[in-house]
Amino acid sequence: MSEAKIKNMEEFSAASGISRPTVSKYFHDPESVRQSTRERIEKALERYDYRPNIFAMNQNRKLTKNVGIVVPLLADPYFAEIARNLERRCIDAGYRPTLFSAHGDPDLEVDVLENLRSLKPAGVLLAPLGRASHRDALAKFCEDVPTLIFDSSVEELGIAFVGSDNFQFTSHITDYLCRTGEPPCFFEMKTPANPNAHRRRQAYLNAMEAFGHQPQVISIEGEGWGFEEIGRLGGHEALANKEFSTNTILCSNDRLAIGLLTACYEQGVKVGRTPDCAIRVAGQDGHPHSRYTCPPLTTISHDYDAVSKHAAETLLAAIDGQVSPWKSTRLEGKLILRASA
Amino acid sequence: MSEAKIKNMEEFSAASGISRPTVSKYFHDPESVRQSTRERIEKALERYDYRPNIFAMNQNRKLTKNVGIVVPLLADPYFAEIARNLERRCIDAGYRPTLFSAHGDPDLEVDVLENLRSLKPAGVLLAPLGRASHRDALAKFCEDVPTLIFDSSVEELGIAFVGSDNFQFTSHITDYLCRTGEPPCFFEMKTPANPNAHRRRQAYLNAMEAFGHQPQVISIEGEGWGFEEIGRLGGHEALANKEFSTNTILCSNDRLAIGLLTACYEQGVKVGRTPDCAIRVAGQDGHPHSRYTCPPLTTISHDYDAVSKHAAETLLAAIDGQVSPWKSTRLEGKLILRASA
DNA sequence: AATAAATCTTTACGCGCGTAAAATTTTTAT
DNA sequence: ATAAAAATTTTACGCGCGTAAAGATTTATT
Numbered sequence: 153m154s155e156a157k158i159k160n161m162e163e164f165s166a167a168s169g170i171s172r173p174t175v176s177k178y179f180h181d182p183e184s185v186r187q188s189t190r191e192r193i194e195k196a197l198e199r200y201d202y203r204p205n206i207f208a209m210n211q212n213r214k215l216t217k218n219v220g221i222v223v224p225l226l227a228d229p230y231f232a233e234i235a236r237n238l239e240r241r242c243i244d245a246g247y248r249p250t251l252f253s254a255h256g257d258p259d260l261e262v263d264v265l266e267n268l269r270s271l272k273p274a275g276v277l278l279a280p281l282g283r284a285s286h287r288d289a290l291a292k293f294c295e296d297v298p299t300l301i302f303d304s305s306v307e308e309l310g311i312a313f314v315g316s317d318n319f320q321f322t323s324h325i326t327d328y329l330c331r332t333g334e335p336p337c338f339f340e341m342k343t344p345a346n347p348n349a350h351r352r353r354q355a356y357l358n359a360m361e362a363f364g365h366q367p368q369v370i371s372i373e374g375e376g377w378g379f380e381e382i383g384r385l386g387g388h389e390a391l392a393n394k395e396f397s398t399n400t401i402l403c404s405n406d407r408l409a410i411g412l413l414t415a416c417y418e419q420g421v422k423v424g425r426t427p428d429c430a431i432r433v434a435g436q437d438g439h440p441h442s443r444y445t446c447p448p449l450t451t452i453s454h455d456y457d458a459v460s461k462h463a464a465e466t467l468l469a470a471i472d473g474q475v476s477p478w479k480s481t482r483l484e485g486k487l488i489l490r491a492s493a
Numbered sequence: 494m495s496e497a498k499i500k501n502m503e504e505f506s507a508a509s510g511i512s513r514p515t516v517s518k519y520f521h522d523p524e525s526v527r528q529s530t531r532e533r534i535e536k537a538l539e540r541y542d543y544r545p546n547i548f549a550m551n552q553n554r555k556l557t558k559n560v561g562i563v564v565p566l567l568a569d570p571y572f573a574e575i576a577r578n579l580e581r582r583c584i585d586a587g588y589r590p591t592l593f594s595a596h597g598d599p600d601l602e603v604d605v606l607e608n609l610r611s612l613k614p615a616g617v618l619l620a621p622l623g624r625a626s627h628r629d630a631l632a633k634f635c636e637d638v639p640t641l642i643f644d645s646s647v648e649e650l651g652i653a654f655v656g657s658d659n660f661q662f663t664s665h666i667t668d669y670l671c672r673t674g675e676p677p678c679f680f681e682m683k684t685p686a687n688p689n690a691h692r693r694r695q696a697y698l699n700a701m702e703a704f705g706h707q708p709q710v711i712s713i714e715g716e717g718w719g720f721e722e723i724g725r726l727g728g729h730e731a732l733a734n735k736e737f738s739t740n741t742i743l744c745s746n747d748r749l750a751i752g753l754l755t756a757c758y759e760q761g762v763k764v765g766r767t768p769d770c771a772i773r774v775a776g777q778d779g780h781p782h783s784r785y786t787c788p789p790l791t792t793i794s795h796d797y798d799a800v801s802k803h804a805a806e807t808l809l810a811a812i813d814g815q816v817s818p819w820k821s822t823r824l825e826g827k828l829i830l831r832a833s834a
Numbered sequence: 835a836a837t838a839a840a841t842c843t844t845t846a847c848g849c850g851c852g853t854a855a856a857a858t859t860t861t862t863a864t
Numbered sequence: 865a866t867a868a869a870a871a872t873t874t875t876a877c878g879c880g881c882g883t884a885a886a887g888a889t890t891t892a893t894t
Contacts, residue, residue: 160850171873176852186861186871206611208850211548212879226592227573227781236568236596248608251567251592255577267589270547380785410785417787418832440568444721444751446758446787491759501880512843517882527841527890549880553849 168196220276226253237460256377279303317482322355337368340404383411409435432493447491509537567594578801597718620644658823663696678709681745724752750776773834788832
């Protein structure tokens with residue numbers, strides 16, 4: 153394939169017959185050079201597999217092509233999935249995404265952002281930890297780097313927020329549950345990591361009132377990001393104490409529901425919507441795993457594609473100079489009916 | 494906190510009263526300068542929050558402090574978990590890890606490695622896709638960059654291999670299953686993505702022979718990395734055709750087992766080790782999710798900590814110049830007894 | 835205290851590329 | 865064909881730091 157080794161842009165420009173500044177311009181944006189020039193460069197690119205030194209590039213460019221993607225917990229397949237989606241969109245747009253996880257730790261979140269700074273990113277897609285985040289550090293970061301907040305909003309930080317409409321989520325699934333059986337009680341963490349949880353509780357209360365039903369919220373103890381275990385332990389306790397006033401339980405999120413399902417199993421409580429079942433359980437998020445619980449989990453799913461598309465497009469537009477006032481976009485979810493409720 | 498802004502090492506060296514080359518030396522390795530010098534630098538570091546420009550550093554250093562961590566599928570919590578572990582160890586050792594996922598796609602795997610090259614990494618921790626990997630591209634990469642292969646080995650590539658002892662895994666759990674009930678049949682993918690699967694099948698066959706039992710392997714169709722769905726569909730088919738010759742099923746891995754459990758549920762087949770259950774199901778891997786299946790999954794778990802510790806230490810030692818011949822290390826797993834078998 | 839060894843300072847160059855300015859060439863418009 | 869506009873080439877400098885070499889200083893050794 154390739155002939156003699158090219159070690160820098162100087163040599164490549166000689167080999168391609170195009171001056172170095174023009175070659176540099178080409179690598180910055182291939183569309184910025186005349187078509188005949190572009191063709192000559194690309195022909196040379198096929199002969200020699202030269203690629204500009206990324207460190208030298210980034211050192212001098214005012215604006216790099218780096219994009220940071222930061223999620224609270226990469227071990228959660230929900231975030232892994234959305235991160236994958238965002239990553240692809242950035243690459244396709246000619247950027248270099250780098251993936252970071254706060255691993256559920258607010259201090260680490262700050263560390264990650266601090267490290268990100270040194271990459272001089274053109275922009276950052278950030279899903280904050282939420283309640284536990286060090287708000288001031290996030291705010292300072294957002295001032296310095298164009299940052300789009302997704303998944304869970306922290307006030308009006310960054311250039312915009314893109315996420316799901318938690319009110320619609322909970323209203324919609326509460327409505328479904330009310331129409332198909334006993335009205336649900338609401339199963340949640342007392343001190344949730346994520347502000348979306350509060351919206352969901354409120355939406356549940358609103359919906360129940362609108363339907364003329366008596367709401368019941370079961371708030372369980374537990375700290376951190378081990379939601380399944382928290383749901384399992386809380387579920388055991390709630391079941392043992394017969395805290396559920398109805399046979400239908402709407403969980404604040406799918407991971408909590410997964411833990412609750414395990415607790416139900418361990419207590420011999422049969423879950424499902426058939427007559428032989430004792431209770432119905434539903435989740436919220438459309439977690440990648442929700443299809444494979446036993447019973448498969450009825451849930452309301454994020455529109456992964458739409459959220460990540462909107463998030464990536466908004467950030468990249470802002471990077472390209474499109475200034476617009478801070479805006480919050482919340483997309484609707486889709487009900488996924490399965491055997492659990 | 495910080496006083497006047499420092500914008501480069503020149504200014505910082507002036508502020509700290511230490512010459513720039515010595516400061517440079519300090520940032521390369523703080524231990525390489527006299528203690529009194531180190532203290533003066535670190536005192537200045539507290540006053541001014543200067544950090545060397547990472548691009549300028551990497552441009553000139555023969556060896557960067559970058560380490561790549563590449564996994565086949567980050568959306569799989571098993572890999573997310575081990576990646577997190579490796580990441581931490583690299584950071585603690587003073588390196589800058591960057592996380593990559595091939596997202597189950599061999600072409601992407603090559604792209605990732607190609608991109609990694611431009612980061613001039615001091616070393617790479619690579620869990621290859623396996624069977625589908627473009628072997629030649631991996632081999633070429635391993636020649637150019639110190640690469641430690643983990644999780645699943647591809648011949649004798651890289652500086653070493655660290656993973657789990659699949660023979661021990663399967664022998665051990667097969668032994669357990671034989672001692673506690675009917676001997677198991679083996680549930681696997683016909684064309685597994687991962688070479689470990691072949692070892693496990695072979696170990697199953699060996700173990701069954703050693704125990705004097707008739708082995709039975711059920712190889713199901715399915716391509717790609719959607720193991721749960723493959724296991725579910727294959728499970729449905731095997732159940733419908735009554736292919737299982739015994740009431741005990743050992744799955745090649747936990748994700749397959751999770752899918753099989755879902756199939757069992759959907760067919761009304763009760764899983765567990767109590768008398769009222771129709772079959773027992775066991776997995777292999779100690780997948781983070783295996784605790785929360787219904788019933789919770791009996792499995793044999795990787796020693797996550799030991800594997801990542803050994804992997805990171807081996808790579809970092811090699812980076813530090815410790816040359817040693819290629820070596821394969823396979824660590825034993827621990828049986829985790831739960832309700833499913 | 836004298837010598838050797840280790841460390842630091844000074845000086846200087848190079849890495850690979852971005853980018854600015856002026857001169858030149860090519861393309862487009864009139 | 866000619867002028868104007870657009871693109872390219874030439875020339876030159878700078879980015880922030882690594883690193884080498886020679887000399888000066890500090891520390892360790894006897």
